[in-house]
Amino acid sequence: MTTLLSPRDIEVALELRDLSDPTDGPHAMQVLLDDVLAALTHAWDCALDVQRRRPLVSVEDNYDRLGYAVADITRDARYSRYAAETVMLRSHTSAGVPPALRALAAARAADPEVDVLLALPGLCYRRDSIDRLHVGTPHQVDLWRVTTTRRLGVDDLQRMVALVVGAVLPGVRWRTSPAHHPYTTQGLQVDVCTASGWVELAECGLAAEHVLTGAGLDADRYSGLALGMGLDRALMVRKGIQDIRVLRSTDPRIAPQLLDLAPWRPVSSQPPVRRDLSIVVDAPVDAELLGDTVRTALGPAVEDLESVTVLAGTAYADLPDAARRRLGLRQDQVNVLLRLVLRPLSGTLTDQRANELRDQVYAAVHRGPHREWATR
Structure with missing residues (x-):
């Protein structure tokens, strides 16, 4: 259905x-x-x-x-x-x-x-x-x-x-x-x-x-x-814009540039903040579906998320028994290494805020019985 x-x-x-x-x-x-x-x-x-x-x-x-x-x-x-x-x-x-x-x-x-x-x-x-x-x-x-x-x-x-x-x-x-x-x-x-x-x-x-x-x-x-x-x-x-998020920006340094077709004048950008997650998902792994789930989970905060990339996926049969038990992996599931790149269009991103966003993503996409990330 x-x-x-x-x-x-x-x-x-x-x-x-x-x-x-x-x-x-x-x-x-x-x-x-x-x-x-x-x-x-x-x-x-x-x-x-x-x-x-x-x-x-x-x-x-x-x-x-x-x-x-x-x-x-x-x-x-x-x-x-x-x-x-x-x-x-x-x-x-x-x-x-x-x-x-x-x-x-x-x-x-x-x-x-x-x-x-x-x-x-x-x-x-x-x-x-x-x-x-x-x-x-x-x-x-x-x-x-x-x-x-x-x-x-x-x-x-x-x-x-x-x-x-x-x-x-x-x-x-x-x-x-x-x-x-x-x-x-x-x-x-x-x-x-x-x-x-x-x-x-x-x-x-x-x-x-x-x-x-x-x-x-x-x-x-x-x-x-x-x-x-x-x-x-x-x-x-x-x-000459490199990031699609710019098109909806309300930042006063950016918004005036989105009223004409003059060449883009880059504004200072923050360094990227990376967070890697080891998650359990149902097979087969679908990057588009994962991306949509992350987008929905973060809501307006998705504006701080530059990319979500599947770095690796390991099937049940390819994992050692110890890893299967630790993850609680079923035979129809995959262990995925997911990389989040966080980079706000304006302002700074603290470690605490980056971890909060990481945990929101983890809670939305992880399908295993054990949780390995928790905001402190």
């Missing part, structure tokens, strides 16, 4: 600020998104329809109507957040595409001519590992050009990529490689060249006929381009 979110989990998720939405105040992410939308609509001379849809979506729209197979691993509750058997917190902004296309089909019943850029920005909700580049609630935008004015093809897709990359990172080198998405054909992954190497910026393709026809649009008349981009990563690359 699918593991469901508690009402409190849903409430917390829906309370999180969407940095791409100007309703809650300005942010550099909005500036970047506006630049992308302006570049596309100016080049195409098409209409723009920005839709901000609710994060709670039907499983059908998030997966089925986009062409995901029933057995796809992404549907697993380890990676997707279900509020009910048929309702979930969207795992990607592409979940808004089927209803947006259905609305387009209904609106164009009397006037079938259309050339529009559908833009669907917002937060997505996943279970993910914790590090400087990943978070469980990333921002994304889906950009779908849908038209009856001409038949869109691969050349148009390449032009779209050039426009988006040019708006995000003017003058940067970029490349594409083949990629598969169930809702596109001729799919591509878009990488950009940065000082630290090639970084994925977006994925795109031609809008799949089954998605158009499933929404009530005649695929003989309608064609489309589809591109999805992670807004957190795009903004970090544009400004």
Whole structure:
């Protein structure tokens, strides 16, 4: 049976600020998104329809109507957040595409001519590992050009990529490689060249006929381009930010820098504080699930946690009897060495506070009968 979110989990998720939405105040992410939308609509001379849809979506729209197979691993509750058997917190902004296309089909019943850029920005909700580049609630935008004015093809897709990359990172080198998405054909992954190497910026393709026809649009008349981009990563690359936690910082040294696209000016950072934990977990070890458990356990204090890394995992059969007894390890469990790296974005971290956070994490992830850490 699918593991469901508690009402409190849903409430917390829906309370999180969407940095791409100007309703809650300005942010550099909005500036970047506006630049992308302006570049596309100016080049195409098409209409723009920005839709901000609710994060709670039907499983059908998030997966089925986009062409995901029933057995796809992404549907697993380890990676997707279900509020009910048929309702979930969207795992990607592409979940808004089927209803947006259905609305387009209904609106164009009397006037079938259309050339529009559908833009669907917002937060997505996943279970993910914790590090400087990943978070469980990333921002994304889906950009779908849908038209009856001409038949869109691969050349148009390449032009779209050039426009988006040019708006995000003017003058940067970029490349594409083949990629598969169930809702596109001729799919591509878009990488950009940065000082630290090639970084994925977006994925795109031609809008799949089954998605158009499933929404009530005649695929003989309608064609489309589809591109999805992670807004957190795009903004970090544009400004040269190395830590994703910075994007939500309210530190007075940092927050003013998050109102424009000027290069990031680093502020003094504290040295990292490391704590290693020997824990017992159920097999198989899942770094994403561990990260999500830690994030939930720490609540607001997760802002002080830079990364959680599984250093080693030792199965029951590979441990000596003395270690099994000490840990209380069952045959279906694993002894994991977990490293926490604590580094507040501002202020200092005392040893006592670091140990308190360590113990909170231990209590949340340890599944053995014996406790080896306790705050003093």
